Amino acid sequence: MDRSPTVEDRYPTVEEVTDSARRLVSRFPGAAGRLRRIGTSRAGRPMTMLSLGRGPRHVLVVAGPHPDEPVGPATALALAEQLARGDRPGAATDLSLVTWDIVLCLDPDGAALSRGVEEATAGPDHTLAGYYRAAYRPVAAEQPEWAPIVARQLPESQALFAVIDELRPVLQCSLHSVEAGGSWVQLTRDLPELAAPFQVSAADLGIPVQLGTFDALYWENPSPGIHVLPPPDSTARLAAGSENIGLSTWCAPQRHGGLTAIVEVPMWASDLADDSAPHPEAAAVLRDLAGLVRDGGRQVTAVLDKARAFLPPPEESAPRRVLEWMADGLYDLVAESWQPLARQAAEDMRPAPTRAQVSALDIVARRQPLRAAGLLLRLLETADDPAAPGLYRDLDELFTTWCADFEKSLRLRWVPVHHQVAHQTRTVLAAAEAALR
Known part of the structure; x- marks a missing residue:
């Protein structure tokens, strides 16, 4: 089971993630790690990206797109640690062939307003009440990935667009989590080779695969837990308010031939999430x-x-x-x-x-x-x-x-943080292997 020594059974804060990334660069000089500021938030907070490797092909990972979804920054650290240590040799993890670029937190202002989720979900008692008392999710027009579809150009969105156009990533992975249910992946283009490792990982860690999700209710569904964005003319199959999804940061890699995987893992699992029986009522x-x-x-x-x-x-x-x-x-x-x-x-x-x-x-x-x-x-x-x-x-x-x-x-039932992180990390690596083939 993947369990990085940097991952405890709690979510790290943005400050802890940045400090850990800085130390990782020093600890693994052979990984060619470097940190750079890619932008500044609306409130003046830095947006930092960790890059590992010198390969000509790029995989972009975006953590912290929603401040009430705290697993992404923890996954970013675990993923970076695995890459730097060379724990999983393969085409996607060969840092002479591939450069991994990891945005440590896309919405640092939102994270500041959701500060407290880390403490509320730490320790032996995990309750929805503690989580919802601390969590904050901004309006759609203030969500960096989503704001462009409502014609709002945030500096955080602009910074991510600039990185995508500079790096032209083969794959962008956006790290999300859901309060309850199961795990699923949304893709802007199908990756058939992702389905098997995604499902194996979920089963190994006791995380149900979400069979049907509100976020992609009418999307293509080629395999359990995998949802593919419908063609641009299929607006009737998109959630209300997302008709202009092509303007989002999710779809930006398409102009360079790349694709995006939105990887969702649950904080609390429900075994109803993978019940494929018809509902009688x-x-x-x-x-x-x-x-x-x-x-x-x-x-x-x-x-x-x-x-x-x-x-x-x-x-x-x-x-x-x-x-x-x-x-x-x-x-x-x-x-x-x-x-x-x-x-x-x-x-x-x-x-x-x-x-x-x-x-x-x-x-x-x-x-x-x-x-x-x-x-x-x-x-x-x-x-x-x-x-x-x-x-x-x-x-x-x-x-x-x-x-x-x-x-x-x-x-x-609570999903231990290291299980959430392990599943999301494995899914990102599997998606990268599939996209780079």
């Missing part, structure tokens, strides 16, 4: 889940309505901007996105939605109100207003109940 359950996300959203928004007058204004508060964005139709957008699947179930069309597909949507329906509630609890906790404590207590009661229901309904 899919139509009714999907209808209930649409109600669940809408009702949860309305309850959080009702508390927000009472607190708006004393919360910091959106232009001064990133969490407040997220809350307003979610209140402005996001819950409905999420619920409506799986209506084609619900109609398919209601009309008894084949293939019928599986238990795994329904469980993936169950996760999404529960996490949206929880993300909002966690952010609003943080704002209420520090608010200087007599009404804040009462609103906090009311929302905290809902939040605690929702977290408990989530854990029980999906039968969640």
Whole structure:
């Protein structure tokens, strides 16, 4: 089992990742390691890239694209350690043939606002409540990979585009994680040779392969857990809001003949994620889940309505901007996105939605109100207003109940951090081997 000595059973902070990368360059001079600043965030934080090797072909790895998905930076360190040590000889790891370029954190500003996730998920007790109280995910227009599709050019996005155009990578790997469920990969072009090692790794580490996912609900699905971006004219098969996905940083390597793999691993696993049996009551359950996300959203928004007058204004508060964005139709957008699947179930069309597909949507329906509630609890906790404590207590009661229901309904179990990292590292290496052939 892959277990780098740099990987503990906790997620590292951005500062720890950068310090470890600096030490790695000194420890392995033969790996031709070097660090360079590739850009500066909106708040003036450095964006750092670690490169290993001198080969003419490049593999680009992007860690920390979403600040509430903490496994990527840990994987970046473990991957760099393996490459520098020469632990896995092969065409992809031959540093005379291939240069590995690893962006240590794409969104350092978001990571600063999600600081606390590392501590909240460390130790023997791993709870969704601890995670959601600390996690922060920005609005779509402030997510570096996603902002270009809504016509927002962030300096972080521009820095990544510049690196892609400079290096012309054969493969870009974007390191993501999901709160609950299973593991899957999204590709901008099919890599048939990736399927077997991906599935073997997941099985070896006890991580379910997600059979059906909200993120790629209507994408091509050539093998279990592998999803391929539909052709550009297939916009009806994309999630709402992603019709211009071709403008994202994911698709940028295509202009140089490369492709992107988005590698997702779960923090908490659900064995429902790989249940391929048809769901016997899919139509009714999907209808209930649409109600669940809408009702949860309305309850959080009702508390927000009472607190708006004393919360910091959106232009001064990133969490407040997220809350307003979610209140402005996001819950409905999420619920409506799986209506084609619900109609398919209601009309008894084949293939019928599986238990795994329904469980993936169950996760999404529960996490949206929880993300909002966690952010609003943080704002209420520090608010200087007599009404804040009462609103906090009311929302905290809902939040605690929702977290408990989530854990029980999906039968969640914590995936040790070193298992998450090992699986993501193996998948990246397998994708590189396939892409470089």
